[in-house]
Amino acid sequence: MCIDRGIVRTMAVVFCAAAVAASAEASPILNQSFEDGAFVANAAQGTMTLNVGSTTITNWTVVADALAWIDSPNPWFLSAQDGNKFLDLTNFQAGAPFGGVTQTIATDVGAAYTLSYYLGSYTARWGGPPVAITATAGNAIQTCTDNTVSIVSTWSLCTVPFVALSTSTAVTLVGAAGVHYVGLDNVSVVQRPVPEPVPEPSAMILFGAGLAGLISRARRRR
Secondary structure (H helix, E strand, O other): OOOOHHHHHHHHHHHHHHHHHHOOOOOOOOOOOOOOEOOOOOOOOOEEEEOOOOOOEOOOEEEOOOEEEEOOOOOOOOOOOOOOOEEEOOOOOOOOOOOEEEEEEEOOOOOEEEEEEEEEEOHHHHOOOOEEEEEEEOOEEEEEEEOOOOOOOEEEEEEEEEEOOOOEEEEEEEEEEOOOOOEEEEEEEEEOOOOOOOOOHHHHHHHHHHHHHHHHHHHHHO
16 A cells, blocks of 8 residues: 655654644753852862852842852762752751742743752761752642661752742742751753643544545545
């Protein structure tokens, strides 16, 4: 059986367009791994303390309490999850209050998104567990907790589904539990694709009939 190449090309274009529409959009978070900014390390420590209101980290604002911006390598036996820099939301102080960061992103009202970030711990050296971060975005407030004992610098993936309530959404992450170290790195937000509706049986019959007609015409032309 021979099928018109034009039909094949048309069907390929349709399927490719559907695949693109279903894919998640790129992350609207900027400087998601805290690599950019006016980093000035303390002598021999590879660490910079940032106070509430600081915008030293490009695209981010420090909230809640002071935090530590850390480079790799450093004398704390800690490593980044992505790139070279990351945050410690305790600022190496013992326990609460914890620091945090916020960034406002453009969103579509009513659209569904997923916020992802990595929670860092090293409980064998810096205390805990638990180690936790509370994330706020759109209609969601969720705390991600790591209750494991870590004997090296460790990163755990946390995800928060949320729905945007306006055209701009503040993504905020603040430490919630820990002792001398609550790590944060590699923050991203992606829009979740809207599921395609299941075709009605009548629509499937019409599609099948149309495809059969196209194949029949191709045969006749041969």
